Amino acid sequence: MPGRKLITLDEFTIQETRKFPQATGELSAILRDIGLACKIINKQVLKAGLVDILGSHGATNVQGEEQMKLDVYADQTLVNVLRNSSECAGIASEENDEHISFDDEYSLNSKYVVLFDPLDGSSNIDVNASIGTIFSIYRRVSPLGSPCTEADFLQPGNKLMAAGYVIYGSSTMMVYATKLGVNGFTLEPSIGEFCLSHPSMKCKENGKIYSINQGNTNKYSDGTRAFLNYCMEENKEEDRPYSHRYIGSMVADMHRTLIKGGIFMYPADKKNKNGKLRLQYECNPMSFIIEAAGGVSSTGNQRVLDVEPAELHQRVPIYIGSKKLVAKALEMHS
Numbered sequence: 001m002p003g004r005k006l007i008t009l010d011e012f013t014i015q016e017t018r019k020f021p022q023a024t025g026e027l028s029a030i031l032r033d034i035g036l037a038c039k040i041i042n043k044q045v046l047k048a049g050l051v052d053i054l055g056s057h058g059a060t061n062v063q064g065e066e067q068m069k070l071d072v073y074a075d076q077t078l079v080n081v082l083r084n085s086s087e088c089a090g091i092a093s094e095e096n097d098e099h100i101s102f103d104d105e106y107s108l109n110s111k112y113v114v115l116f117d118p119l120d121g122s123s124n125i126d127v128n129a130s131i132g133t134i135f136s137i138y139r140r141v142s143p144l145g146s147p148c149t150e151a152d153f154l155q156p157g158n159k160l161m162a163a164g165y166v167i168y169g170s171s172t173m174m175v176y177a178t179k180l181g182v183n184g185f186t187l188e189p190s191i192g193e194f195c196l197s198h199p200s201m202k203c204k205e206n207g208k209i210y211s212i213n214q215g216n217t218n219k220y221s222d223g224t225r226a227f228l229n230y231c232m233e234e235n236k237e238e239d240r241p242y243s244h245r246y247i248g249s250m251v252a253d254m255h256r257t258l259i260k261g262g263i264f265m266y267p268a269d270k271k272n273k274n275g276k277l278r279l280q281y282e283c284n285p286m287s288f289i290i291e292a293a294g295g296v297s298s299t300g301n302q303r304v305l306d307v308e309p310a311e312l313h314q315r316v317p318i319y320i321g322s323k324k325l326v327a328k329a330l331e332m333h334s
């Protein structure tokens with residue numbers, strides 16, 4: 001791109017670090033590590049149909065879901081890259097029952113821990129729909145020099161230092177948020193770098209797209225069903241009926257919500273009192289990102305980021321996206 005200033009993820013994170021004189025650059029290093037791991041994962045995702053890595057890996061993860069080989073590959077890639085770089089004290093993954101503490105001297109003295117869903121939406125791998133990696137970075141609460149503890153990973157989302165996702169779609173993009181804002185980077189395969197393509201991303205205050213698995217409608221609360229009827233009613237002044245879009249991959253549905261506005265919902269239902277999505281691996285990172293972009297995110301009863309986690313794999317209902325549309329959904333939900 002002659003003439004156009006190319007800013008790579010590495011350059012951007014270094015520039016951001018300079019805004020905090022006391023920063024040691026560890027957070028930037030972790031973001032660069034995650035970028036590297038996701039470039040490695042991306043290579044396998046791009047050839048999923050060619051290499052015999054489709055089909056179930058046989059094992060099932062802590063959620064009782066069949067593990068696709070790509071899930072396991074993505075999980076191991078993230079663990080290995082983060083362990084080798086020694087920039088964090090340990091990790092917790094949606095694919096593993098317990099957290100993993102890294103025991104080399106550098107890791108033991110690192111001040112951050114990382115959580116991730118290594119390959120969210122993996123049921124879409126076989127149909128070539130977009131899937132993604134979701135990550136969260138917290139400052140540890142356990143003492144430096146000692147192994148990280150479960151308490152480091154059970155912090156509420158309002159303690160997040162950074163969170164983001166990589167979407168393996170028509171292009172491969174990394175979007176991450178800190179308290180400074182949300183920025184998007186598109187992978188330029190010819191140089192193998194994530195390049196700044198979506199600076200200062202903002203979530204529209206209102207939106208015309210609602211995203212939910214309507215197949216579960218008969219299990220939703222009266223309030224949620226009333227909101228769905230509201231979205232489907234004709235109303236010229238309010239551009240209704242709205243459009244329904246649902247990919248079934250949270251990263252893809254949330255990326256569209258961030259860019260085009262609207263609401264994504266995975267409510268509780270009669271069978272799943274806490275919905276399906278995991279607080280620490282999906283809902284908190286996405287809520288941190290959407291709030292940093294000016295949107296909102298609620299369980300229906302409280303701000304997602306304020307939920308005090310009780311266990312690593314707990315689930316919460318979620319209503320997330322444009323401020324006005326989420327407010328309407330919550331008004332009808334209650």
Ligand code: P6P
Pocket residue numbers: 120121122123213248249250251253276277
């Ligand atoms: P359903 C993928 O399995 C996932 O965890 C999210 O990425 C996605 O939003 C949701 O589950 C889809 O669930 O029940 O609609 O298939």
